[in-house]
Amino acid sequence: MAARAEELCRERSVQFTALRREVLEAVAASERPPGAYDIAERLSKPGRRVAPVSVYRALDFLMELGLVHRIASRNAFVPCAHEHGAGENVVFLICRTCGGIDETTSPEVESSLGRTLARAGFTPAHSILEVEGDCGACRTRSQGAGRAGA
Amino acid sequence: MAARAEELCRERSVQFTALRREVLEAVAASERPPGAYDIAERLSKPGRRVAPVSVYRALDFLMELGLVHRIASRNAFVPCAHEHGAGENVVFLICRTCGGIDETTSPEVESSLGRTLARAGFTPAHSILEVEGDCGACRTRSQGAGRAGA
DNA sequence: CCGGGAGTGATACACTGTAACAGTGCCGAC
DNA sequence: GTCGGCACTGTTACAGTGTATCACTCCCGG
Secondary structure, eight states, X not given: OHHHHHHHHHHHTOOOOHHHHHHHHHHHHOSSOOOHHHHHHHHOXXXXXXXXXXXXXXXXXXXXXXXXXXXXXXXXXXEOOSOOOTTOOOEEEEEXXXXXXXXXXXXXXXXXXXXXXXXXXXEEEEEEEEEEEEXXXXXXXXXXXXXXOO | OXXXXXXXXXXXXXXXXXXXXXXXXXXXXXXXXXXXXXXXXXXXXXXBOOOHHHHHHHHHHHHXXXXXXXETTTTEEEEOOSXXXXXXXXXXXXXXXXXXXXXXXXXXXXXXXXXXXXXXXOEEEEEEEEEEEEOHHHHHHHHTTTSOOO
């Protein structure tokens, strides 16, 4: 993850600083997509306080690079699971049971959305597609209940 | 707008109170999609203060009925422009120039999204699709500039 | 009259995000 | 080497968004 970030930063001649790496790692390491304040708390230790505003700046930077996505419906952040550049359409699958967020792309959705927008005379710059529901793992787990081992 | 709301409330045996009507009308009357605090301010007059919390309650109620939608990327609310019930998929077109938000539906997008989700083993409960860009009116206006009359 | 539920008012608070300014370190110009 | 500029981070303060909690009213049925 950090390796790709470094590469991207070299390409664009921007700095991949320690704080930015730490924020990226914090996002990547979290079970559930953390909020900015969660990240700030996580990075703060006795003797070193990371303010939310610093986290926001790092997150903005990482989002610019497409390394992190923002989940608008949750005010949370997820590491980008693919290697798409910024600007590509992503579908976020938000599990309301486990709280996990998966990411997928769909050329099919993208093209049909493109047609719909064209029909409406709308020029898209950027879109958000978030679906809340139940992920396969959680559904299986709840159906196989009663003996839902470990 | 209010007529349809009253009908819906009768059907479901819930109350369409004065406050709820006022909030609905405030949302419908706004040029730009207002935030909850905007609505609260709008409904407050000397001698009568409507607290944001009351507005939120009314908005929750109205969203339940599908009369109002929440724009997650803007923390704003729009009146529902269609007569779909809750649960139907809607695409929001957010113009970054005029700030207006248009609403459309697309069975095409809906079905392709459905297939994508099925492929991912994900059971959707509810989805958010918001596109930011330029609406036709604004694009025309900026291109026809220089003589952009009234 | 009494009890209970729905709705609202009011206050306080938690959470999310931004503005503004100061300090630091790096790097090129001189 | 020193100066000045730039990018980055720290710090404080604040604006904006949303929720918890309790009190009160109103209505309605017993």
